[in-house]
Amino acid sequence: MPTITVSVDDDLKERMEKHPEINWSEVTRQAIREKVENLELLDQLTADSELTESGVEEIAAKINQSARKRVDEETR
Known part of the structure; x- marks a missing residue:
C-alpha cells in the first residue's frame, strides 16, 4: 500500500492527541475514499450535463460539506 x-x-495535532483511541490514519483513508467516490459520482452526473463550471463547483462544495459531516459523525 502506498x-x-x-x-x-x-493545534490540530494537540487536539488529535487527546483522542488516542481514534485511528487517525483510518479516518484519513475514509475521508479520501469518500472524496474520490463523490468526485467520481459528480463526474458521472455531469458527463453529459450543460452545467457551468460554477454550477459544478457549487455541487462539489455541497457534497464535500456532507462528506465532512459524515466523517465527523463517524469519528465521534
Whole structure:
C-alpha cells in the first residue's frame, strides 16, 4: 500500500492527541475514499450535463460539506 504524509498544524495535532483511541490514519483513508467516490459520482452526473463550471463547483462544495459531516459523525 502506498504511503502519503498529511501535515496538520500544531493545534490540530494537540487536539488529535487527546483522542488516542481514534485511528487517525483510518479516518484519513475514509475521508479520501469518500472524496474520490463523490468526485467520481459528480463526474458521472455531469458527463453529459450543460452545467457551468460554477454550477459544478457549487455541487462539489455541497457534497464535500456532507462528506465532512459524515466523517465527523463517524469519528465521534
